Amino acid sequence: MEIVLKKMGNSTALVMPPPVLKDLGLSVGHHMTLNTTPDGKIVLTPKRRYVLADMISQCDLKAPMPADLALWDVARPVGQEVQW
Template structure:
């Protein structure tokens, strides 16, 4: 698909056709990151919003906690914490 860069005020705009937006699940207001490649191309990537449930689902619950976490369990309260 060919697209054309257009002048908009003092900027240059790339118009993304509606079918492409639909395929990617994008709409006006969504954030994207723009990078250049070593081959002279552009890489435009949607920034995904993180959802706590998705991040928890991606965790390996059988993995042992980091070694430095045990230190936290042995520390005395430093303020008015109530455990």
């Protein structure tokens, strides 16, 4: 299948025919990342959607707090901060 790159404003657009979109399971509004390989191929990957619960489940809750973050707990107020 041959395609033609088109000018859209200051960008160049790639118009994908409906059969290709259907084969890839894509539609208008899908967020993708685009990369190229050293041999000139284009790689489209669906953009990953992060879920907070999944990210937290990967954390080591017993890991020590980084030293620079621990300093916030003992820092003195310097302005109009609310005190707990």
